[in-house]
Amino acid sequence: MSKRIQANDVDVYYGTFKAVEGVNIDIAPRTVTAFIGPSGCGKTTFLRSINRMHEVLPGAHVEGELLLDGENIYASNVDPVRVRSQIGMVFQRPNPFPTMSIRDNVLAGYKLNGTRLSKARADEIVETSLRGANLWNEVKDRLDKPGSGLSGGQQQRLCIARSIAVQPDVILMDEPCSALDPISTLAVEDLINEMKEQYTVIIVTHNMQQAARVADKTAFFNIQGVGEPGKLIEFDETNTIFNNPSNQQTEDYVSGRFG
Amino acid sequence: MSSTVTTTPPTETDLRPRRQESLSGGRKPGWVWIAVLVGAAVIGAGLTLLLAEGFPIAAFLVITAILYVLGMYVATRAMENRRRATDGLWRNLVWLAFLIALAPLVSVLWSVVATGLPTLVNNPHVMAYDMQGVTGVDDSNWIDAGTPAGELAGGFGHALVGTVVITLIATIISVPIGMLTSIYLVEYGRDGWFSRAIIFFVDVMTGIPSIVAGLFAYAAVTWVLEQVMGSRPEALQNVQMGFTAAIALSVLMIPVVVRSTEEMLRVVPNELREGSYALGVRKWQTIAKVVLPTAISGIASGVTLAIARVAGETAPILVTAGFAVNVNWDPFDNWMTALPVFIYRQLVAPTSPTAADPSTARAWAAALVLVAIVMALNLLARVIAKAFAPKSGR
Numbered sequence: 001m002s003k004r005i006q007a008n009d010v011d012v013y014y015g016t017f018k019a020v021e022g023v024n025i026d027i028a029p030r031t032v033t034a035f036i037g038p039s040g041c042g043k044t045t046f047l048r049s050i051n052r053m054h055e056v057l058p059g060a061h062v063e064g065e066l067l068l069d070g071e072n073i074y075a076s077n078v079d080p081v082r083v084r085s086q087i088g089m090v091f092q093r094p095n096p097f098p099t100m101s102i103r104d105n106v107l108a109g110y111k112l113n114g115t116r117l118s119k120a121r122a123d124e125i126v127e128t129s130l131r132g133a134n135l136w137n138e139v140k141d142r143l144d145k146p147g148s149g150l151s152g153g154q155q156q157r158l159c160i161a162r163s164i165a166v167q168p169d170v171i172l173m174d175e176p177c178s179a180l181d182p183i184s185t186l187a188v189e190d191l192i193n194e195m196k197e198q199y200t201v202i203i204v205t206h207n208m209q210q211a212a213r214v215a216d217k218t219a220f221f222n223i224q225g226v227g228e229p230g231k232l233i234e235f236d237e238t239n240t241i242f243n244n245p246s247n248q249q250t251e252d253y254v255s256g257r258f259g
Numbered sequence: 260m261s262s263t264v265t266t267t268p269p270t271e272t273d274l275r276p277r278r279q280e281s282l283s284g285g286r287k288p289g290w291v292w293i294a295v296l297v298g299a300a301v302i303g304a305g306l307t308l309l310l311a312e313g314f315p316i317a318a319f320l321v322i323t324a325i326l327y328v329l330g331m332y333v334a335t336r337a338m339e340n341r342r343r344a345t346d347g348l349w350r351n352l353v354w355l356a357f358l359i360a361l362a363p364l365v366s367v368l369w370s371v372v373a374t375g376l377p378t379l380v381n382n383p384h385v386m387a388y389d390m391q392g393v394t395g396v397d398d399s400n401w402i403d404a405g406t407p408a409g410e411l412a413g414g415f416g417h418a419l420v421g422t423v424v425i426t427l428i429a430t431i432i433s434v435p436i437g438m439l440t441s442i443y444l445v446e447y448g449r450d451g452w453f454s455r456a457i458i459f460f461v462d463v464m465t466g467i468p469s470i471v472a473g474l475f476a477y478a479a480v481t482w483v484l485e486q487v488m489g490s491r492p493e494a495l496q497n498v499q500m501g502f503t504a505a506i507a508l509s510v511l512m513i514p515v516v517v518r519s520t521e522e523m524l525r526v527v528p529n530e531l532r533e534g535s536y537a538l539g540v541r542k543w544q545t546i547a548k549v550v551l552p553t554a555i556s557g558i559a560s561g562v563t564l565a566i567a568r569v570a571g572e573t574a575p576i577l578v579t580a581g582f583a584v585n586v587n588w589d590p591f592d593n594w595m596t597a598l599p600v601f602i603y604r605q606l607v608a609p610t611s612p613t614a615a616d617p618s619t620a621r622a623w624a625a626a627l628v629l630v631a632i633v634m635a636l637n638l639l640a641r642v643i644a645k646a647f648a649p650k651s652g653r
Contacts, residue, residue: 056536058449085539095530098649099552109538112548148649159534166538 002029002200003069003086003169005050010064011229012042012049014057019045021229023064025219029169032192032201034211034238037221038253042230043204046221047172050202051087052080068170085109087170088163093179094155096147096162103143105158106130109166125165133161134191153184160191164199171195173203177210189214208254212242220250287338295334299326324355368630375627378411378620385624388414390584395611402614411617413610415625417586418601422632424590425501425580425597426570429508434562436509437516444517445524446546458521464514469507473575476507480579501590504580504597508569515568519561523554556647563640567633573599598629 005027012020020042027033035043048054049062052073066073073083096105106126110117117125126143130136135157139150147158156176163171173192177185192214195201205211211218218241223230234247245251252258303323304314311318328351336344378385393413401411440457448454480503484494527550535545551558581594582604596604602622609618 051537053533053537056533081536081539081541084537089533089537091530091534091537093530095528095534097531097534097549097553099549108535109540112535112538112540112544114544146649162534162538 002198004029004067005170005200005202006065006067006070007046007050008065008067010046010049010062010066012045012054012062013060014045015059017227018229020049020221021231023232025232025235027200027202027217029200030196030198031216032196032203032214034215034218035202035204035221036206036208036211036218036253037230037233038223038258039206040230041221041223043219043221044174045230046232047174047202047204048089050170050172051089052083053089055080085166086168087172088166088168090156090159090163090171090173090176092175094152094159096150096155096158098146098148100147101144102139102147102150102158105147106161106165108162129161129165130158132164132191132195133157134187135161151184153180153187156180156184156188157191160188164195168199170200170202173201175204175206178206185210208242212238218242220245220247220253222249222253285339287335291334291338292331295330296323296327299323299330302326324358328352328355371623371627371630375623375625378624379627382411382414382624385411385414385416385621386419386628387416389417389586390414390610391417391586393584393610395613398609398611398617399614401617411620413621415598415601415621415628417583418596418598418625419628420586420588421501421576421580421583421595421600422570422597422629424588425504425508425576425595426566428502428505428590429512429569430562430566432505432509433512433516433565437513437562437565438520438558440513440517441520441524442546444521446542446550461514461517464510465518467510469511469572470574470578472510473504473507473578475510476503476575476579479506499579499581499594500592501580501587501595504576504595505590507575507579508572511572511575512565512569515565516562519565520554520558523557523561524550526557527553553649556644556649559647560640560644563636563643567636567640570633570636571599571629573597573603576600577603598625598632601625602629 005025007023007025010020010023011018023046035047037043045054050066052062054060054062062074064074068083068086072078097108100108103126104111106129107117107122110122110125127136127140130139135154138154139145139158147155150158156179160171160176177188180188189210192201192203196216203211203214215238217236218238219235220233220241221230222233234241234245234250236246240246241250242254245254300323303319303326306322307314307319328348331351332344332348335347390413397412440461444454444457448457477498480500481495481498484497488494488497531549531553532545535549536542540549576597577600580597580600582600583594583596587593587595602625605618605622605625609615611617
């Protein structure tokens with residue numbers, strides 16, 4: 001289960017302010033794509049528009065076409081909740097539900113929706129998801145303890161387990177390692193490499209080495225100035241972006257001349 | 260003092276400010292405040308004896324406190340320096356303000372316990388009995404029996420029942436309305452003009468005098484009964500009942516519940532809501548299963564405090580539920596008495612106009628029970644907050 005994402009002339013707005021303009025991108029299934037670019041260039045905003053999380057903010061809206069395997073998720077009859085159940089998201093700061101145990105956190109996608117699961121099926125989902133997030137061995141003896149008692153890196157992997165437990169087609173990651181130490185970062189990066197066997201992964205990162213390590217393809221976003229919309233400058237194989245970019249702005253950014 | 264800096268070249272010593280000979284140098288010894296306090300007390304006692312007749316304890320305390328604060332300032336100024344003296348002066352003034360604020364609280368608690376407890380201990384049945392059939396003759400006889408007195412006639416069991424029934428119904432009305440209002444304000448209102456208007460009027464409601472709430476409930480129930488029963492005397496006779504009082508208390512309680520719940524919902528991090536949305540969970544389920552459980556400890560303690568706040572209301576209950584002498588469990592029929600109303604009635608209109616002491620004793624005992632209920636609710640609020648708080652166990 002993995003789906004293709006295509007954006008056709010997508011503009012993203014906060015109220016009347018256009019934050020991202022004219023994005024055209026084609027993200028293949030079973031790949032890892034990294035979004036890089038300076039702060040405020042709209043990469044997180046665009047990422048949040050891919051699973052219709054952007055519109056949760058008051059006044060925020062999206063124009064243009066975003067296709068999930070050819071189906072426009074911004075068509076008028078589309079239910080945003082259905083979109084989000086197919087496109088999971090991992091946030092910058094780990095946000096396990098503080099009232100739930102580790103086990104319940106993994107099952108949150110089912111429990112919160114009121115889906116009934118047999119004990120055996122629930123156990124299976126918990127184990128598969130936690131193994132998938134490389135967390136099983138660390139928490140298997142304390143599944144009933146609160147999720148907020150884990151370390152930051154473990155919490156982030158718990159959040160990844162939570163999003164893969166509902167078996168989405170696409171997983172969006174918004175700077176998943178920015179709050180983690182190098183060892184936890186390594187664990188999450190290994191995990192991303194394994195995840196692309198099953199999912200389409202899109203990751204926003206400020207860390208160019210990380211993009212180089214995990215991504216098959218990289219998209220570079222940039223902004224012309226304050227108050228201007230962010231734009232997708234270049235989208236290509238990661239190797240090309242870092243070693244032989246075709247755009248001068250990309251070259252300046254990846255070589256550390258600005259940003 | 261220059262001996263401690265022998266290794267430093269002379270040029271550098273000239274540039275630096277001179278050092279204290281030791282780290283504790285220039286500090287006044289620890290016993291100074293005790294000495295000043297004792298001195299202030301002695302002079303205070305002398306002045307009190309000199310200026311006032313007898314020995315008024317309040318005057319003694321006030322004079323001692325003033326002398327102590329001044330004495331500490333002078334002592335610190337002399338032994339340390341001006342900066343420390345000013346610091347100490349302000350610290351003492353803050354402490355003094357705290358003690359002054361505490362004084363009435365302790366005094367109220369003390370007089371309620373001291374006056375009410377003997378009655379409760381000697382006549383525990385006052386908590387169960389009502390005033391049905393108790394006349395001035397019973398109270399006169401109780402006085403005439405002398406000390407140790409016999410069994411005190413009657414009690415405030417009916418008022419206890421009334422307080423519980425009325426407050427419970429008020430809670431049942433207010434909590435859903437208040438919680439749903441605050442959920443609308445935080446989760447759906449998005450700071451539009453409508454939610455701002457609600458917040459404004461809720462704030463206005465917080466300041467409504469309780470007697471106005473009582474009159475409102477009276478008028479509202481009168482109107483409803485006249486619609487149902489027609490404009491007959493029976494309608495007006497049935498207005499005063501426990502349920503009307505509960506409505507009056509709800510008017511006072513709803514704004515408190517709304518504001519406290521709203522505060523609690525606003526501190527739930529948005530990340531948790533987004534985390535839930537990102538799993539494909541609908542908004543109402545996110546609110547019911549993520550936001551409310553996270554905030555429940557604060558909400559529950561806010562509700563408990565709101566209950567404690569209205570349990571002591573007198574005027575609106577007197578207006579809306581009248582005054583009864585017998586136990587009445589039915590909030591929709593007949594008059595009902597709550598503890599504050601009972602206390603008020605026993606004091607202003609004693610059962611025996613010529614022998615008011617038994618009524619006063621009953622009133623103080625009832626006051627003690629009321630204070631105990633309110634304190635118990637406050638403690639309960641803390642327990643609830645602890646019990647429901649998200650665990651962080653490792």
